[in-house]
Amino acid sequence: MNNSTSPTHGARERLLDKIRSDKNLPTLGVAINKVVQITSSGEDSVSELAHFILSDVALTQKILHLSNTITYRTLGGVSVTTISRAIFLLGFDTIKASALATLLVDGFRDQKQAQAVRKELVQALCASVTAREIAKRNRHPKSEEAAVAALFKNIGRILVASFDHLLYDKIHELILEDPQNASEACNKLLGCSFERFGESVLQDWKIPDSIILALQPIYGEPKKSTQDSEWVKQVANLSEAVAKVLIQSDSKLSVSERCAPLIKRFGSALDFNAEQLEIILKSVDKEARQLAITLEVPLATLDQTPKTGAVQDSDFCNEFMLPSFDTQQLQSVKRQPSGKPLNARDLLLAGVQDATQMLASKDLKLNDLVLLVLETLYGAMGFRFATACLRDLQQAKYVARISVGEKYMERQKEFQFPVQMDNSIFHVAMNNNVDLMIADALNPKIQATLPTWHKRLLPDTRSFIVLPLVIEKKALGFFYADRIYAADEGMPPDETALIKTLKGQLLSAMMKR
Template identity: 30%
Template sequence: MNTTSAQTSRAASEKSALQFLLHGGSDNEFPALSSTISEINKIVASESESTSRLTKTILQDVALTNRLLKLVNTVSYGQFGGKINTISKAVVILGFETVRNVAMTLILLEFLQNKSQAASLKDEVIASFFAGLVASKLSAGRNVRDSEEAMICAMFQNLGKLLATFYFYEECQEIAQLVSQDLNENKAAHQVLGISFNDLGQEIAKSWNFPDRLLVGMQSLANERIKKPYSELDSLNVTSNLANELCKIAATSSTTDKDKALKQLITRYSTAVAIDEKQLSKALNEGLEEISVRAGILNLPTAHSPLLKTISQWNGHVEDAAPSTKDDGMLGITPLDTAVEAASDTESARMDPEAILSAGIQDVTNTLVVEFNLNDILQMVLETMYRGMRFNRVLIFVRDGKTNTMRARFGFGAEIDRLLPKLQFPISFEPDVFHVSMEKGVDIVIEDVAADNITSKIPAWYRGAVPAQCFLLLPVMINGKAIGLFYADMEAANSLQVSQRQLSLLRTLRNQAVLAIKQKQ
């Protein structure tokens, strides 16, 4: 066992598992995980928060951003139509809650995979995710409003056990020993950890600001016969539990006992849900197919998963024929196109700036031809600039007729929430670069704010608020009048490297903003 596991196991004996985790565990990663998930849930729960706030939180993690965009463009989300290239559009099209659910799944999986060295621990992660996929399949056509919610509830039902496995490995071995002696797993966990796996997961989820719906949906049902659900929320909880129990049966019972095990499961849930063996088997097969689609995006090591192999064989799932190992002269040699494709997948976080800019332009174009919210368009434009050019921060100034000022409206990047309230200036002309850009309708790049020929043209309000040493300005002109101003910066002087092609794409994005504003006037 590694040093971290030993430290956490000793810590668990000194105070309860729950308190240990609520106080940050033994590393810096768990508090960061907790903070991110908690912040996302707060934003979604608030009626006053905007698309911008949720987008900002997700964009802080480049890997999360890229994986989320990949995932929402799989066939699973095909019902929403069209390709989604920005987080801003994902929030608009899919909705706050769906994006929240996808993001939380990705964040937890990434965290748990980083924690799991042993193959058995990796299978615990795969088991939870697979149960979630099966729940989403079982929810189809039933009284469950959102299949993505069913997936989250089924997956996070195992949260307590997963966290205990990774932080209290020795104690979990002791719990497993007690379970092998026919002690109920939750009772065994309470005996060893001072809290059941179910309660541990619930309390951590509460600290992460999970909404009540998800907390109820992920509750374990302990009754011998499951009661009839009297609400949609009850149905969500039943679906979550049914999926987990089905997956556990498929993973632990023999193929010879399959019919008996399924009949027992159907009998247990007969009052709550009308389902037969064929439908259960179909949900498992569809889950196996779905996890193979998502595995590459999520970096899940499913190819050699003992768990998935067992479930596949148990359910009679037909797998693709294994590649031949016959030496045809290419054994051990990787074709160039295969190597290039693999490299492309692993380096998705470093996508070509022009590809990101072009994809964002397509997102805006597709949104402009339907009914749209102007703020959503402006956020898509800003996000595309930010991700594509890897600016330190981007924002847009908007003309405020009441105060006769240009005010920073919203943006993305470093310290943006702190800076936005500070960034405003009078519209009346001053001989500085901001007014020159607006007065003449000219795009401006300042490579070094401290350069002798520039320093006098940098206004005091800017120097006092922003530490960036270089920036660019793209005015938004309507009928010869500046009604907005896009701003993007980098921390170090002379670090804004913008090619002619990239500048052309940035101008296209600005022009799309102009078109959106004109359409709304």
């Protein structure tokens, strides 16, 4: 018996070993798995996703940049400056898929960025956006799974192109010679299909089986299915095919002509026609083109031939929309020695605008607004930890409910104290309904009012604020936020007014509940 390893099996294992030993990819795998595991049901998942994004400055900036493209900004009318409102405005699934796409692209930025890698990454994003748009119109319960599956549909090709570009080129040449036998070409040189290779890595990353199963190819014309797993697989396959059309910019055929066979093949199974696909393509084009430009990958031009003299909506809005905050400028600023941004006023004003937009929506959830106010205070004032502490009638305690910042989960668990009145600074603030800004917590007067539990939990606090939440003389709780440096710069009246406005907006929403 010959136990020697075949050349193709050796190529596959060598490549898998190389990928598994890469220092960056395990971290990428953990991050991607974390986002995939965040469910879309319940209010906690929104908060969890917001916290995950906020923990990564680069990811936060990229999501905000996406939220402020013309495609989305016109939905709210003003620029988006907080992750909380981005999730509220764009939807949980959109932000989740966008975060995954951003992680995937950034994860391979350190690899040799050959044109093939960049092209595969743009295709992954186009496929994911396509799946999300299809699912949005179907209102299917597995819509987010379809968007994630579509994003990973070509992960095998991305990995091979990144780690063995020579092998990728050889496989690609064979596929160009005989497009109908792409799997055979891949098996011949790699030892398995691109899909199977990608599955192996995703299994290492502990991506859910439901996502991995959806990566399997579909042959022939699929039938309409009542099984969720089959629907996800069909959407992922169609989305990948559409993405391939979009990144093939040198074809003599138009996008519509090249998509016609896809409509014939998948239209019946997924209930869509040429007109609906055209709408989907426009949405995908708007969102994916910016990344394509960044990665220097041309996308096919959509069949949009406006009549002479006709005004395109997007061009019109771009030209005449009122100027709003530049989110890139807002996010990268100089700071006071305390950590407070020099443009705190602008950041607070942007948060007030976000809250105003959120309050005007019939879909408003109080927790979303609380998180937005916290995120605004945290970012605009340069705090290291911020929390909303609310009264718990059953426990007769004030308990931290929603928090952001450094070690927020650990600190939130311990941030609680009895409702029974004492002379602590928190009870004094609520009893008198007075907003407090403490510039130096080492002041003997302040030290005398800080409770023991606070000194134990946050011993290095040097400056902090307490904003009571009081309605009709009943204390509901308060906002708390702190820094580890003294705030010698103080707080000017305009910033104070904006903070009070933010608090007032929340109290107004609470009174309506």
